[in-house]
Amino acid sequence: MAIDLTAFRALSFDCYGTLIDWETGIAAVLTPWAREQGLHHDQDQLLAAYGEHEAVAETHTPAPVYPDVLAEAFRRTGASLGRPVSDAWARRLADSVPQWPAFPDSADALARLAAHYRLIVVSNVHRDGFAGSNEQLRGDFAAIITAEDVGGYKPGDAHFRALDAALSGLGVARGELLHVAQSLFHDHVPAKRHGLPSVWINRRHDRPGWGATPEPGEQFTYDLEFPSMAAFADAAGRAFDR
Template identity: 65%
Template sequence: MTIDLADYTALSFDCYGTLIDWEAGIAAVLGPWARQHDPSMTDEQVLVAYSEHEAAVEAEAPTTLYPDVLREAFRRTGNALGLPVTDAEADALGTSVLRWPAFPDSAEALARLQRHYRLIILSNVDREGFAGSNRQLGVEFDDILTAQDIGSYKPNPANFAALLARADEVGATGRLLHVAQSLFHDHVPGKAVGLPSVWINRRHAQPGWGATPDPRVAVQPDLEFPSMAALADAVDAAFDR
């Protein structure tokens, strides 16, 4: 499918992994912890070990607030690796979201995109966590839908039903484009409900999936860019035409 970026009036975004560097944020806590016990452990290895546990906690306990998801996922990662996790260490990850850095291009790209589109957040986080991250992004989003608001976490279809309902409310039905890094959390379930999508492939220079679970099924986003800046450049060019 070939799409024209100028045909859309709204963009919905995943936040963590797409706009905020959640792998850097998680690795800043889990990496030093792991190397206390095994100096050979790399950040990538611990992120891969962690990835499935966070997704499992979110699926099993969909109304759990994200800081507690992080704490439990850390404990499960420790159990899987045979390494102890103290309550203080679990708390360090649970309270770390506000310190997760934005990707360097996110704020500037969002400011450019806002000239053309309504901007919507669809994020696997709680309201407080997103509010802290949003201060780094410097953009006032038109709509914010968090896991706390919806009562479940992506890739649950309910999250995308909520997004489509909001698009209908604001007159963007059929003119909404979803922008995300995670094939597992966003592109697979988004395609299942017919959403056109843009893959921000932040890991384009790295093999493997990192902190994001393997999507397990084939999925084809409509467009792919290595960064938010590259998307913003393409959007500017589309509207200039």
């Protein structure tokens, strides 16, 4: 192992893509819309188109809460594909966050990791959306940092500045924090910028392409890679058992 997992006291998590299966949640709206519009794109093609536009919407309009970003990204996706997105379809995606499914291993992995670490969420979402998601995750989080709290979206720096402030309140030194995330674009790029060690949960390890996450355009690093949260929790358990 490149790092000692027992050297850390806290884990900060991205949520959507890492703990919650946002691609399945988004595709549950995009796919029937595309069918209604006579498009023959498969799920990965729709997600790739959508992901680029969500990143643009977050950059160009950082203040709106996440449901408004989802609606705007959907409209931009439709325009790029030459098809309209009605207000009803846009609202359907905007309101869908609490229904996005958790990955099957997330709740159990979080419970196991909580035996060894303080858990923190650092997410591009609004407070109500995460509250709905946490009904599935049942996570015991010491701090929750959302885009609504910081007024901006990753891969910007606002979440990570807020994370530093949260650590001092929890009595955790910065060197005792490990960041855990799926998205290289949203999380591992800024984690490198802020000098944080990180773990890549490579949820798409068995599928080609980037899915709903844009390809990273800046340098990134990660210290460990696992295909799932279960595999990461297993590794942490073994490390502490030793």
